[in-house]
Amino acid sequence: xxxxxxxxxxxxxxxxxxxPPFSMLGEEEVRSLAAQASVTMVSEGDCVWRQGDxxxxxxxxxxxxxxxxxxxxxxxxxxxxxRDVGDVLGLSAHVKGEAxxxxxxxxxxxxxxxxxxxxxxxxxxxxxxxxxxxxxxxFWVVRVGHAIDFTExxxxxxxxxxxxxxxxxxxxxxxxxxxxxxxxxxxxxDTTLLDAAKEMRRAGVPSILVVDxxxxxxxxxSSTNLVQSAVVDGMxxxxxxxxxxxxPVVTVSPGSSATAAILQMLRQRIGQxxxxxxxxxxxxxxxxATHKDLLAQNGHxxxxxxxxxxxxxxxxxxxxxxxxxxxxASSYLHAGVSAIxxxxxxxxxxDELVQRLLERTGAQLLAEGFPMPExxxxxxxxxxxxxxxxILRTDMDNAFVFASAGEAARDEEHRAFFIKWADRVIDQxxxxxxxxxxxxxMALNPRWCRTEREWADEVxxxxxxxxxxxxxxxxxxxxxxxxxxxxDLCAELRTLVFKQVGADTRLQRRMAExxxxxxxxxxxxxxxxxxxxxxxxxQLDIKARGMGPLRDAARLFALxxxxxxxxxxxxxxxxxxxxxxxxxxxxxxxxxAYDFLLRLRSLNGLRRGDSGRHLDPSTLSKLERTQLxxxxxxxxxxxxxxxxxxxxxxx
Numbered sequence: 001x002x003x004x005x006x007x008x009x010x011x012x013x014x015x016x017x018x019x020p021p022f023s024m025l026g027e028e029e030v031r032s033l034a035a036q037a038s039v040t041m042v043s044e045g046d047c048v049w050r051q052g053d054x055x056x057x058x059x060x061x062x063x064x065x066x067x068x069x070x071x072x073x074x075x076x077x078x079x080x081x082x083r084d085v086g087d088v089l090g091l092s093a094h095v096k097g098e099a100x101x102x103x104x105x106x107x108x109x110x111x112x113x114x115x116x117x118x119x120x121x122x123x124x125x126x127x128x129x130x131x132x133x134x135x136x137x138x139f140w141v142v143r144v145g146h147a148i149d150f151t152e153x154x155x156x157x158x159x160x161x162x163x164x165x166x167x168x169x170x171x172x173x174x175x176x177x178x179x180x181x182x183x184x185x186x187x188x189x190d191t192t193l194l195d196a197a198k199e200m201r202r203a204g205v206p207s208i209l210v211v212d213x214x215x216x217x218x219x220x221x222s223s224t225n226l227v228q229s230a231v232v233d234g235m236x237x238x239x240x241x242x243x244x245x246x247x248p249v250v251t252v253s254p255g256s257s258a259t260a261a262i263l264q265m266l267r268q269r270i271g272q273x274x275x276x277x278x279x280x281x282x283x284x285x286x287x288x289a290t291h292k293d294l295l296a297q298n299g300h301x302x303x304x305x306x307x308x309x310x311x312x313x314x315x316x317x318x319x320x321x322x323x324x325x326x327x328x329a330s331s332y333l334h335a336g337v338s339a340i341x342x343x344x345x346x347x348x349x350x351d352e353l354v355q356r357l358l359e360r361t362g363a364q365l366l367a368e369g370f371p372m373p374e375x376x377x378x379x380x381x382x383x384x385x386x387x388x389x390x391i392l393r394t395d396m397d398n399a400f401v402f403a404s405a406g407e408a409a410r411d412e413e414h415r416a417f418f419i420k421w422a423d424r425v426i427d428q429x430x431x432x433x434x435x436x437x438x439x440x441x442m443a444l445n446p447r448w449c450r451t452e453r454e455w456a457d458e459v460x461x462x463x464x465x466x467x468x469x470x471x472x473x474x475x476x477x478x479x480x481x482x483x484x485x486x487x488d489l490c491a492e493l494r495t496l497v498f499k500q501v502g503a504d505t506r507l508q509r510r511m512a513e514x515x516x517x518x519x520x521x522x523x524x525x526x527x528x529x530x531x532x533x534x535x536x537x538x539q540l541d542i543k544a545r546g547m548g549p550l551r552d553a554a555r556l557f558a559l560x561x562x563x564x565x566x567x568x569x570x571x572x573x574x575x576x577x578x579x580x581x582x583x584x585x586x587x588x589x590x591x592x593a594y595d596f597l598l599r600l601r602s603l604n605g606l607r608r609g610d611s612g613r614h615l616d617p618s619t620l621s622k623l624e625r626t627q628l629x630x631x632x633x634x635x636x637x638x639x640x641x642x643x644x645x646x647x648x649x650x651x
Contacts, residue, residue: 009035012113015063019086020623021130029123037061038114048089048104048112055093055100058114062087065110069102086622091134094121176256176294178275178287186211186285189218189242196241197226207272207288210245215284217274219245246270253279254286258294265291302328302345309352313360318353318432322393325349329391330606339391339599340570340591347381347388353432354379354398354425355484361424365417372421373414377402378485380493382441386479387551388568391602393433394611396426397476400443401489404451411451419444441476455493459500471510474501478555481567494564502559511556512646516639518549520632540628542601543613546635550594553638556646557583569594586641593634596627 013034016022022030038058042048048060051072062085069081080102083089093100094117124130186209187196196208200223210219221241229235229244251274252261261273272290277283305324312318325346332342358379362372383397384390400418404411422443430436443449450458459477477497482490501507521540547569554572558564563575570591577587604619605612617625642648 009037012037015113016061021124021134024129025123025127033115033119033123036116036119040112040114042106042110042112044106044109046106048106049100051100051103053100055090057116057118059091059094059117059120060089061113061115062089063111063113065106065108067110068105068107070105071102095134176252176254176258176261176275176289178254181286184285184287185209187241189245190240192238193226193230193235193241193244194237196221206290209274209285209288210241211285217249217251217276217281217285219247220249220272220274220288221245222271249274249281251276251279251281261289262291262294302349305349306352309349309356312356315428315431318428322353322432326392326606329602333599333603338595339602340568340595343389343391343568343598346391347385350385350390351483357425357428358421358484361421361428364424365421370417370420373402373417375403375405375414376486376489377418378487378489379443379483380480380490381483382476382480386481386567388481389598392605392612394435395437396429396434397437397441398443399441399480400449401452401455401493403489404453415446415449418449419446422449452489452493456496459496471514474507475511475552475555479567498559498562498564502562508556508559509646509648511552512642512648515549515552515556515642516648518545520635521545539614539616541613542597542615546632547594547597547601549635549639550590550597553590553642556642560645583641586637589634590638593631596631600624600628
């Protein structure tokens with residue numbers, strides 16, 4: 001190993017700026033850091049440091065070459081990681097102030113820039129993006145010897161999440177649109193408290209705007225003002241409102257940010273803002289809006305979309321609203337919001353869509369002479385939507401359960417109605433952009449439209465899931481979730497599925513074998529390998545090779561430990577973390593790995609206009625490629641845990 005004085009600070013700065021966390025720092029900060037760097041050459045076969053050594057004064061930026069991390073434990077040497085150009089070596093030891101837990105060995109002649117930790121550490125600590133990158137780097141890459149413990153969850157703090165959601169709203173928010181002027185309730189300063197109260201009651205609004213002769217806002221009187229003045233303070237009902245009005249009025253202009261207006265109300269502790277022609281109190285008033293009004297107007301806020309879905313009444317409008325759901329999901333994901341959290345939001349909105357379509361098509365059938373059978377029923381989501389993970393409009397998976405009438409002929413009549421109903425709903429979902437399930441997992445299929453007795457007979461029959469598509473069917477049913485109708489019917493079926501499948505050790509073993517059989521796309525040195533898909537393009541199937549094993553393993557552990565409260569894969573891993581201490585670290589890693597893959601797939605699908613499951617690694621940043629390799633390393637750990645937990649030996 002040879003070290004020399006830094007004679008090329010400009011070249012070093014240019015190299016550093018290409019990679020995180022330096023790309024997240026300021027230009028002058030990077031140049032100052034580069035000016036203090038040392039340059040070191042390490043020959044092939046030599047060690048940068050050895051396991052147990054204490055870190056020196058510098059961390060090492062790998063500018064050229066390749067380094068392997070070797071872990072000596074239980075009398076054997078294990079390669080645990082490979083580092084290449086752009087990686088920073090030694091971060092974990094400096095951050096935690098501990099000895100190196102691995103040996104770093106150069107497997108090629110390697111060039112390093114030594115960066116003083118006394119300078120770099122404070123720069124990272126004061127920069128949010130850089131600090132979060134380093135924490136994420138430690139979480140994914142360093143898992144040797146003992147569990148990693150953070151005082152804050154990497155990238156998932158409450159403050160960070162709130163900031164990201166806020167940024168997503170600011171980025172995707174629509175504007176303030178004043179409503180028709182004839183709905184604006186106004187009065188003069190001379191209007192009595194009694195007359196103002198009568199007008200507010202007649203109009204059904206919580207406030208009245210006090211204006212001058214030119215229609216300019218001078219104050220606002222709320223129902224709270226009236227109660228306080230007339231009832232609590234005993235003020236004469238003939239008192240002019242000018243005596244009690246709140247003034248000055250907070251004003252905004254048409255076309256301004258609805259989210260900014262909401263924030264203004266929150267900051268100033270007021271219940272409404274006045275929309276004026278030029279945004280000041282010196283122009284004519286156009287509207288008064290509460291925060292609820294603005295949320296309802298703002299189509300890029302979930303509350304606004306929920307309201308719009310409830311009143312939509314045409315296929316074109318349903319398609320527009322689903323496009324907006326994907327738009328807000330995209331803004332959330334790009335702002336760094338957890339994909340699992342985004343999936344929860346999308347599930348609520350898509351549930352509202354299904355409920356509206358059921359209501360609308362049910363009324364149409366009644367008008368055509370097809371009344372609804374007088375039996376309880378439930379529309380259920382299964383698959384990714386059942387797990388609250390359908391961010392994109394991929395294959396729809398749904399099912400019907402309805403109460404048996406006690407007679408086979410009557411049950412068939414009722415089934416015919418529910419299939420007709422489901423057929424119309426699914427047609428409209430397809431028109432809104434959802435893909436039909438190629439496997440036929442839809443409520444219009446008699447196999448997925450059954451009485452509660454038929455479902456119970458299948459679930460309780462030990463041979464039901466033995467052959468053919470039995471394993472897939474069992475997995476799909478395990479993810480069922482109530483959407484509309486009678487929640488009790490769905491809850492009873494879900495409880496039965498947990499009970500029966502939870503007791504079927506042979507089925508669990510087959511599920512465990514399927515988890516282990518999905519080989520992560522990593523070669524022997526831990527680098528990503530790709531597969532050829534249509535047209536010769538080389539891509540990664542992140543659903544089959546990554547999300548699938550993590551999803552199915554979460555199901556298995558939920559069955560084994562009877563964790564039935566949560567539907568989502570992330571929720572199941574979180575339940576395992578909270579309830580099974582021995583699996584807490586694995587569950588945390590698996591949850592974050594699944595969150596990363598769900599986000600990556602969703603953004604890939606939004607960019608390409610497809611399901612997103614096939615990913616071209618060349619489109620990823622270096623940080624994303626590093627994280628993706630680490631995610632598949634987590635998949636391997638999960639598979640090993642499943643192999644041990646369910647006593648599977650595939651050798």
